Structures are given as structure tokens and as C-alpha cells.
Amino acid sequence: MRDYVLIYINGVRHQIRGQQARLSLSNFIRRELGQIGTKIVCSEGDCGACSVLVGRACEDGIRYQAIDSCIAFLFQLDSTHIVTVEGISKAGQTNGVQQALIDCHGSQCGFCTPGFAMAMTAMQENGCGKVVDELRAGLTGNLCRCTGYVSILEAGLTTEIAEGERMDSMYPPDTMLQDFATHADDNMALVEDNEESASRTYCPATLRSALEVLQDWPQAMIVAGATDIGVRVNKGQTLPETILDLNRVKELEQAELVAGKLVMGARVSWTSVESLSRASIPEFYRVLKVFGAPQIRNMGTVGGNVINASPIADSLPFYFVMDAELELQSSSGSRKVSINDFYQGYKKFDLRQGELLTRVTVPLPKERELLRLFKVSRRLDLDISSFTAAIRMRLDGDTITEAALAFGAVGPTVLRARNTEAYLVGRELTEATMLAAGELAVAEVTPISDVRGSEDYRLQLTRNVFVKFYLEHQPDAVLV
């Protein structure tokens, strides 16, 4: 049993033990290492100022992605190489991204700039961001209040980082990879028990060990991407004594398309699902593109979005109308539950003591099925939904033979509008039908007013998506 987190930061090896492993990465970098280039603004993953690169072993070396360091705990980052703004160029020099930002006036006050430099360097590493739409998509996790972004985009489009500035050149991966491989299979437990406090953080390497931990510590908080708990801790919540971290469990990180189904391990990141669905499930991909931001999608997981049980979780309406199936495992076995039966109330769901969500299986739309997912938020990108919906229909000619309707942000859970579904089946798909369906659906939802939208707004959106769906599927639909 290993009792430390193994982590490299800008090429330097660190072993972190006990309570210290519960520090956020940003606090560790700034306070413990004194590397102050990484800035903290919102402490909730909504501005990107704290972006760093996380490098993880992959088939052909180390792959780097940008993450928000303020909402990542050190214990999640075992066997990774973290690169901060201090580490992307040689001392006293600038890399291609940094130089382009200087030349294009990409910084004004400079507080967001290190974060942008990191997000852009991540794109360079992965060979993307060369065209403006891709570059914009890659920068949605970074807020700037001064520049209006144009100069930053100009910098991004002119950036060329030299071979010597690539992470593999600056930090030869062999030693690190060897170190990671040596430590890949051991279970890890970070335990500290003293007068002041007790804390146990378990980071098992296999599903079996994870289920054993859960059997021993049924009250343990299960952490995967921590994109939600990370925020809550920064805003004052304390972590519980016992944590079960899933980041090292390899069995949970597989995602694939098999036999018309999307099968995702619970710890698959949204970035992986995004690339998997790009060609095969364009409608889901459209939502994933505006789900959080790259930094969030690089950490956030499929299972986390289900277990967080939020009525505004962006993935759920899709699962609801496709009748997705959840696989739940415990030491004593596994069972399967339809997503439509899983939620029982606000943040309440059918998960028994000792059970872990391990897999989500989503049947994909078949031929002659129409699918449309809606995410309405105040801002297009990096915004929590004010309203979500999914409409799936099967047609025979113009007649609706099957209808599934799901709504989010209009009740304590994501919900199916069963009465409206029943109304639709057997009718012709016409504007009048959809207008009527909208009115029926309004009676099935119970939205509240909050900071993201009023009750009236949500009711009106519920009403409106039906005709919108209809018009969007007309061959002569006129759109910008």
C-alpha cells in the first residue's frame, strides 16, 4: 500500500502524503512551491485563470491537457506531470504562444493571461486551435475582462511553437513514464490520524479494491473529477474524513460505441465522450461542446454528472429519452437500473449502500427517429443551464409512433413528460399538434424562479420547444 501521491511539477518529482494531498493543486503550487504565475480568481472553475497542464501517460508517451488547478485536489493527480506557466518555456524565455500574445497585444491587465497561455499551449500540444472556430472552442474556459478576446484570438492564429518548446522536448517523458508504470498497480491510501483531525483518502488501482473500500467505508465520499466538490470546498464546505477516489481505477475509463449503443465507464471524461460522439451522435456532441469548458470536460466525468443528480445536469435529458441503463456494482454483485427509474427526488436516487455507479449504456437513435437536445443558458458557453430538454420521436410517414420527452431545470429532477408523450403518439406531426403538446407539457412541469431564470421563462421555454422542434425539422427552415 502506497502512502503518497506521486506527482511531477515542471519536471520536479514530489511525493505528497496525508492531509496535504487534500490541498487544491493551485494552493500547492502557489503557497507551497511559491510559483505565483498561476492566478486564482473565482475558485470555481469558471474563469480559467488557474489553468495548468496535466500530463498523463498514454499509448505513445505523455498527453497534456488543460485543467483548472483551483478545483483539482492533489490526490486526484497521482502519476501525472503538471506544467505551470513557469514551466512552458525555458527560464528567461517565452514560448511561441507567449511571444504571440506579446506581439498581438494579447494581454492588458495580465491577470488572466497565464491561464490563456496555458490553454493555448495545451492546444498547440494537441495540434489543434489552428482555425478560428476550434481556437474559440478551446478558449471558452478562460475569461478575460480587458481585451475583448480579439487580440488573443489573433495571437492564437499566428502561434507556432517550436519543436524544442513541446512538452516532450522540454521534459523527456521516459523517466516519468517509468516512474508512473512502477506505481500504476499499487493501491494508495493517504491516512493521517492525529489529535487535530483524521483523514483517510483511498485511491485504489482496481475496481475490486474500490468496492472493498466502499464496503469498509460505506459513508466515504466518492470523488472522480471533483468539478463540483472542488468548488464546494473552496466555498467553505469541509471534506469528510473518508474519501474514495476513482481516478486510478482503469476499468472505469473505457468508452466505446458497440452495437448501436454508447457504453461509457463511470469515470470517462467528457472530453473522451466528446470525441467519441462527434461523428456518431452529432446531437449529443452539440450539447457536449457547450457543456462546461475544455478544462472542466478534461476532469468532469460521465458518472459524476449522473450521481450529482442535478436537475440541470446537461447529459441527463439525452439519457432519459434514450432510456439509458446504469450499471451499479458492489462487492456482492451488480445490477442494472433504467435512468428513468433512478431518481426519486431532489438529489435522491436509487443507490444502495456499498454500491458504485460503474457504467452508463445509452442506446443510440435509430433510423426514422428524430432527436433534438436543447440547452438554454444565459451565455452560450461555460454556463449552467437555465433550461434543458430532449425530444425523441419515431415516425411512420407523418405519424408519430413513439415519443419521448425529457425536461431539466423545471422540477426537482430531470423528468419525462408522460402525458404529453401519450398525447403525441398516433398523431400527425404538425404544427398544431406540437402547439398543443407544448400546452400539455407546461402542465407537467413545476419550475421555480432562481438566479438562472424565472418560473415564467421556464414555462415559456417548455411550451416553445415543441414548435421549435417542428419548424427545425421542416425542409424549408430558414436559419442564419
Add this chain to the structure above:
Amino acid sequence: MTSVGKPLPHDSARGHVTGSALFIDDMPAQVGELHVGFVGSPVACGEIMRIDVEAALKTPGVVACYTAEDVAGHNVFGLIVADDPFLAQEEVMYVGQPVVVVAAENPKALELGRRAVVIECREQTPVLTIEQAIQANRYLGPVRKIARGRVDENLASAPHRIAGTFKSGGQEQFYLESQAALAYPGEQGQIVVHSSTQNTTEIQAVVAEVLGLGQHEVICICKRMGGAFGGKETQAAIPAIMAALVASKTGRAARVIYNKDDDMCVTGKRHEYFTRWDCGFDNAGHLLALRCEYFSNGGATTDLSPSVMERTLLHGDNAYFLPHVEFTGKVCFTNLPPNTAFRGFGGPQGMLVIENVLETIAEKLGLDALQVRRANVYGVGTRNVTPYGQVVDKNHLPEIFETLAADSDYERRREEIAQFNAKSRLQVRGLALTGMKFGISFTTKFLNQGNALVNVYTDGTIQVSTGATEMGQGVNVKIRQLVADEFAIDPRRVLMMATSTEKNNNTSPTAASAGTDLNGAAAVVACQEIKTRLRSFAAEHLADSESGLVASPEHICFAEGTVHDDRRPQVRIPFEQLCEDARRDRVDLGSRGFFATPGIDFNRETGRGTPFFYFTQGAAVAEVVIDRFTGEMRVLRVDLLIDIGKSINPGVDRGQIIGGFVQGMGWVTNECLTYNDKGELLSHSPTTYKIPAVTDIPPEFNVRMFPNHDNTQNIGSSKAVGEPPLMLALSVWAAARNAISYVKPGAEIDLKSPATGEEILRVITALQQDTEPTQLPGIVIPGR
């Protein structure tokens, strides 16, 4: 080898991109340094019954707790009216108002200590909205008025008359670096304060006042800010005092860094406005008379609110001539954090009202709004006197309007949009051109001054210190360019030093877009004094009795890093050699320059005068598309044309123009402050408060600077650029309104600002609800 006019990078660009530029939270900790925070009022309005810090003091690591009773000097300060308490005493006036300062050895102890403080209040019903304040007759300061002509008469006799009300929301500055200060004791009872402030002099003064020190005992330093936008003009004071108080009491260094949520909850913002308007106009859309009664939500103390309202009145006309006009303004006194400066300073609120009026007139007359704006735009030589009597001199607005309309292909796109809207049932597009005229100068006369210290060293390098504070706007690089050009040397030989009250005293805040105007001009004055001395010295040096050249300072030229006599240009002395020689000859190589803007004055009582040195002008065309079913809006294209004179640094200025525009776009679209009925801010972090993100930037964004050749009064023939472009974004709001007008032509449109998706859908739904309900098959909907 001139550098003025060249797009040199920002002074700190290299430090920014490498993360090595230090902000206050980044400065190395001193031995024994304390972490400082505060505990604020739990209620928006009430009486403090009990403050208990006993448990907090017992928390391990907590060193001290201070309340108003621990303040040795004055606890109440304020620039216009001294009504702003440092720490609340007896009564609390807004949620989160600082009551107790806590100092601790580490962040964790500070957090636990803060949680252990008990503040009990007898809660009273707060007044939160403008409507409630009007009802309760609660105002801050006097009513202000600017008027001309016979308004009632012309309203009554006008061929058309429309009246209405208009609301615009507040806006959070959302500087990325939250309020921050570091203080430590100096010698002889001094206190040194590093503050993220736009106004080092103000921090020096209030810290001295609260601690009971002389101003000579307080040094305030600001190297840079991580954004400010007006939010650190007055409101950097409270955190700075907190740090200074702890440093003074404990003798240890003390640092305050607000977290984003606290910062957003307790500091003031752009003022929300409510306006009653009444206008008369003719068939061509000429505004014959306009009356506006503006009400701003000032919050709990005066802060800068009266000045902000004054600028609203001075910009109620925006770019348009008003023959008969009456503007009055009242600041509402409410239980919100004191609202304060924010880029535009009341100007945007006034200008949005008249742009809304012009759109309304166009809809009423069935004219294109551009036609109505053309009919009203300030003229050249005629129809060019503002309501307060200042002539709009060297006016380029008509030319700007025409150039922009042509460059942006306005007429053709108007046709296209009409056709699209007739066909598309899913979306509706809108187009609008709005004008902008923004007065440059502080409307408080005495603030229009600046001083600068220029130190030339014997190797020909120079340090410049001014009262200007660097918040990202690039004032430093611009001053550096001006100074380098004065001596005709490479700008790399000039460095801008941290702003400090030790070097520059009695400075004005870096605000009102005038940072470069005032401080750059002062730096040039200092350079010229040094040059005068160097000229005399060089003249002697370069005199040549053999060829009959007598020493003549007026023939001495500074060029390309050297100095020569223009009668014998082949003999050149390198600048650094001249400096070395001059020092040995006991010539003073340092100077302090002073500049005061000439010819400006404004009488607040009569509402008349010449408050502005000049106007920055421009116009913008925005095109938007709205989803008819969700209200979601995208900005498709923006074209803007702005006259900023001859740009000192086009790279920096372009950044100000685009950044300002996008910030304004945020104000009129998605930035929405939501409070509950207890006066608690619900949108207090970027999760719930949405400033524009990169994907909100219009895919087509054409930015042009108007080639101005007659602007000579200001430094380097430039014009101020900080605030004006923000107001070009009113075009986005006007375009949204224009799009909605296609939903039901001729109907009244009650669109507020910000035009969020929710607000747009509300207006569209209301317009559609008037139409007959459709017969729905197979169901009966209750209530239909």
C-alpha cells in the same frame, strides 16, 4: 526613430505572459505576516445589537479582531460627502458591510476566526430598489438639472409626442484581480501600503485619516492592478485601511485579498437606472423637445454617485442636438453596497435612454432608425451646441455616420434582414447604428491635473514616475513612448516605475479616460525642462569659435539617440555621453512636470459651462439574430468607427476599443445582477454572473479608427480612449430592439437593458399573446 504612433507591446506584456508580473497576492510574504479578512453585516438594514469576538479570538492562529471602536482617527470618510464608514458602527446599511476585521497567522485560522465572529442585528426592512426609494423619498445629495429652451411648450406643440419609462441594470466591474492590499509598518511610525488602487493619493489620505496619522506618514504604492474599470477608484480604500489598521496595531505586515464572492457581494457597481422620458418630434423624426428624469440606485453611501449622475445629465444628448431639453437627476439612497465608478461613469446610462427614444420614434414613424439618427446628429457649424452650452467643436459625427453606414453596407443589409425576417419563422435579425460622443475631462475641475517625475541617469537611461496607475489600459507604455520621443531615444531606455505617493503627491485617480492626457502631458513638461537645461549645456559643448558658431541652445536638436547643433549636424554627441558630461558639469538631470487642463469649467448649480477639453466620438453598427422560441441572441457582425485622434499606440488603443466594446456588450446583453428581497446578491461569482466569453465575440468584427487631422489640443494630438468605446456597444442593444420590432411591426416594445434571452423572450411572448389563439386539436387547455 520616433516611437509615438507605433504599436509597442504593453509595458508588462512579458511579465504577464510568463506569470512573473507581480500582483499583490503574488508578493513574497514577509516574516510574521498576517492574513486579514473581515466579517460583514448579516442584514441589509438594521441596528447592531451585539458584536462578539471572544470565540474568534480563542481560535488557534487568530491574532486580533478589530471593530469601529479600535479606530484611532476618523471611522467615516468619503470624497464628495463624508458618509462612508470604514467599519459599521451602531447601524448597518447593506449586506456584507464590513463590521469586524480579523487577522490570523494563516488562511485556515482566518477562515475559522471569521466564522466564529458573532454579529447580532435588529433587522429593519431594507429599501432596495429605485421604486422603493422614490416611494420613500430617500435620496443622496441634491437634485441636478441641465435644461435649455421651452420644453413644455414644444412637447405640447410637436406633431408627435411619446412618453415612457426605461430601465437599465447595474454591472459588476469584474476585474479579475479582486480587491487587495498589503501594509507594513515603516520607520518613525510610518505605514507603507501596497494597494490595488486607481488612486494612490486617496488611499494615502484615508489611511492617514483612519489611523490618525499625517499624510507624510503614509506611503501608498501601486505597481499594477489586475483590472479595475472604475471599481478601484474609491472602493480600494476599505481593504487598504483594513491592512493598514492591522499593520499599525500589531506591528506586523498584513495582507488582505478579497475572494471573488465577497468582492462581488460587498463592493459597488455600475448604477442601475430608471428613467421617465417624454419627447416631441416631427414627421422627419427631428426631436423637438425631450425631457428625461433619471433616477440612479446609489446604494447606502454617497461615494461618487452625484458625479456619476452629473455625467449622465451631460450625456443625455449623446450624439444628438436637442433644441428644447430638460434633464434632471436624482440618486436613490438604498440598502445596497455603495455604487461607484465604472467605465463610462453614468454616460452609458444617459446615452442608452436617448438611443431607445430614437428607436421608438423610428418605429412610430415607420422610418429606418438610421434616418432618424441622421436627422438629429450634431451638425458642423450649426445645431452644435450642447444642452449645457458647450460647442461641439471640430465635430466629425456626420462624417463618421456616413462613412460607417457606407463601409458596413448598412442599406443593403437592411434589405436582406427584412427579407430574412419575412421568411424565417425560427429566427429574427436586427440591425442598428448608434452614435457616441463622450466628453473628456473630470467634471470636477480640480481633478484635471497631473504630475510626473522624470529622472535621467548618466548612462542615458530614464525612470519615469507619474500619478497614473496601470490597470491594463497601457498608460505606462504610452507615457514611455512620449518620453522616449522627447529625448529621441530608444523606448527601451525608458522605464515606468511603480506609482507611489512618495514620488507623486496629490494625484488624481486614474479615471475619466484621462490617464495619458494628464500624466503624459506632465511627463512631457518634465522632459522639456530637462531638455532646456541640456540644450544650454550642449550648446556650450558644441560651440565652435573657429568656425564662428556661438553657443545657441535653440539650435540644439535631439535626434536618433544623439544631440547636435543643426548648423553643424555632422558633430553628434551620443545622448548618454551628454548625460554623463552634464552631470559632471553639475546640470540637474531630474525634473517634476505639472499639467493642468486649460479652459474647462462647469457650474453645477446652473448646469452650464465647458466641462470638457474635447469630445471623443464614434459610431457602431451591430447586427444580431434572435431565436424566436428561446430568446437567445447572437451578435453576428459589428462595424465600428471611432475618432481617437492620432493614436499614441495603435496596438494598445485597439485593445481598449475592442475591450471596451465587449464590456459594453456584456452590460446590455447578459450581465445581470440578481438580488433577493433581503438585499443579498445572488449572482456573486462567474457561475451566475456572465461576462462575455470568447464565443460571444461577433464572428465579423471590423474596427476602424477615424483619420482625424484637426485634433491638436491634446497630448500628441491624441484623444482619450478608455471609456468611449464601451458606449459603442449600445448598438447591440438597439439591434436587439430592432429585431424584436419585426415580430409585430408597429407594436410598442418594452425592452429593458440588459437584453438577456429571458428578457427578449418575455417581450416577444407579450407581443405574440395579443394575437388570436390557434385551435388546438384534441385537447382543452384550461383558461383559453
